[in-house]
Amino acid sequence: MKINLKSYILVFFILILTCVLPFATYAQQSSASATAKVRNAVLFIGDHAGIDEVDAQSAAILIAAEFRKLGIAVSEPVYKAPQSGNVYRVTFRRLGEKILVHLSQENPPGTVIVEKQLWIANIEEIIQAAPRLVDALVNDKPIDSNVDMESVTEHEAAKLNKMTGESLWNIGIFGVSLPGTDVVGEPGWEFGWSYETPKYAVGTEFRFSSGDSADDDFMFTSWSIGGRYFFNNKNISPYVGGGFSIFRGEYHNFNGRNSYDYYDYYYADNDSGLGAYVVGGVSMLRLTKSRLKLELRVDRPFFSLPNQDMMPISIGIFFSQHYVPGRSGCWWF
Numbered sequence: 502m503k504i505n506l507k508s509y510i511l512v513f514f515i516l517i518l519t520c521v522l523p524f525a526t527y528a529q530q531s532s533a534s535a536t537a538k539v540r541n542a543v544l545f546i547g548d549h550a551g552i553d554e555v556d557a558q559s560a561a562i563l564i565a566a567e568f569r570k571l572g573i574a575v576s577e578p579v580y581k582a583p584q585s586g587n588v589y590r591v592t593f594r595r596l597g598e599k600i601l602v603h604l605s606q607e608n609p610p611g612t613v614i615v616e617k618q619l620w621i622a623n624i625e626e627i628i629q630a631a632p633r634l635v636d637a638l639v640n641d642k643p644i645d646s647n648v649d650m651e652s653v654t655e656h657e658a659a660k661l662n663k664m665t666g667e668s669l670w671n672i673g674i675f676g677v678s679l680p681g682t683d684v685v686g687e688p689g690w691e692f693g694w695s696y697e698t699p700k701y702a703v704g705t706e707f708r709f710s711s712g713d714s715a716d717d718d719f720m721f722t723s724w725s726i727g728g729r730y731f732f733n734n735k736n737i738s739p740y741v742g743g744g745f746s747i748f749r750g751e752y753h754n755f756n757g758r759n760s761y762d763y764y765d766y767y768y769a770d771n772d773s774g775l776g777a778y779v780v781g782g783v784s785m786l787r788l789t790k791s792r793l794k795l796e797l798r799v800d801r802p803f804f805s806l807p808n809q810d811m812m813p814i815s816i817g818i819f820f821s822q823h824y825v826p827g828r829s830g831c832w833w834f
Contacts, residue, residue: 544568544575545582545610547592552600552624560627561591564604567635582610589638593624599656600624604634617644622655630654666698668824669792675817677710677721681810682752684719687712689815694824697792699734702742703727710813718753721813723800725778736788742780748802749773750811770806777801790823 544565549557561578568575568589575589582588588610594601600623605616617637619630629652637644648657671693676686689710695702704727711720727744751771782796800813 542568542573542575542587542589542606543583544578545588545590546578546580547590547603549593551595552593556624557593560593560602560624560631563627563631564589564591564635567631568639571635571639573639585609598622602627602630602634604638606638615641619644620654620656626654664698666696667790669695669697669704669821670824671695671704671706671792671819671821673794673796673817673819675708675710675796675798675815677813677815679717679719679752680812680814682719683714683717684712685714687714687719689817691817691819695821700731702729702731702740704729710815716754719751719811721748721750721800721811723748723776723778727778727780729780731784731787734787737783737785738787739783740781743778746776746778746800747773748776748800750802750806750813752806752809752811754809770808772802772804772806774802774804776803792819792821794819794821 544561546557546561558578565575565578578591582590586609588607590605590607590610592603594603600621601618602621603616603618606614608614615638617634619634621627621630633644633647633652636642636647645657671691673691675689675691677689678685678687687710689708691706691708693704693706695704706723706725708723708725709721712718723746725744725746727742729740729742731738731740749771750773753770778798778800780796780798782794785793796817796819798815798817800815802811805811
């Protein structure tokens with residue numbers, strides 16, 4: 502039996518058209534119907550307690566104008582919603598001085614399809630808010646996705662609330678020891694600045710110490726940045742902390758040095774690099790504008806001197822004074 506290929510192809514296309522054409526027609530009718538609903542709508546002024554009648558109507562007129570710019574035909578604002586059809590409802594609700602503008606699409610009235618809202622500081626800000634509200638509603642996108650330099654509202658630009666702290670100038674003296682050497686209790690000083698909250702503090706310090714003991718001479722300087730954690734918010738609180746530093750150290754050993762500065766053997770080491778430190782101590786007078794601290798600190802450079810490791814351990818006492826910019830410096834009480 503000879504198969505007619507053309508007949509089979511013709512039957513195949515007839516079946517395709519029979520199945521697809523009804524769906525395409527239905528989709529086109531649905532789209533046209535939906536478009537007709539969107540293109541012809543009523544703008545309804547809803548609740549607006551606390552808003553002057555003239556202001557509410559003027560704001561609604563601005564919103565209606567924005568719909569028309571997007572090709573959506575809406576009526577002049579009305580105060581009575583129809584029983585059926587597509588409705589855009591705008592409401593204004595006051596909270597203190599601020600106003601919540603709520604815009605929704607309903608079809609039928611009372612059944613919300615999509616809604617958007619935006620806080621404004623006063624009714625005049627509806628001039629900037631109306632284009633954003635309508636655009637977000639029509640295109641169903643987040644209200645903050647279309648903000649720019651000219652349409653940001655006062656509420657959106659409000660300053661973020663922050664926990665307050667205090668600035669402190671710090672000065673202190675300490676005694677330093679170098680494990681593995683004869684250096685014990687050599688004096689040093691520190692000067693720095695910190696910012697302190699009830700639980701945390703961050704700050705920076707500059708430290709210097711030098712001296713000689715028996716056959717050993719040493720010197721170190723460091724500039725550090727780090728933080729501290731306070732275990733309570735009382736007038737006296739223990740704390741721990743740490744950070745990183747730029748450290749420079751020098752160490753000289755004089756073997757057999759006498760009163761005439763003669764020696765049998767001598768070597769000198771020096772180097773600089775990055776380091777870290779840890780601290781622990783007690784902070785007092787925290788309820789006043791000043792602080793008094795007792796602190797133990799260990800500095801650990803990330804390098805070693807060729808002949809002698811250098812890890813200063815210090816115990817010191819530190820005074821801090823509250824500082825307010827624009828006043829008479831750190832001596833303002």
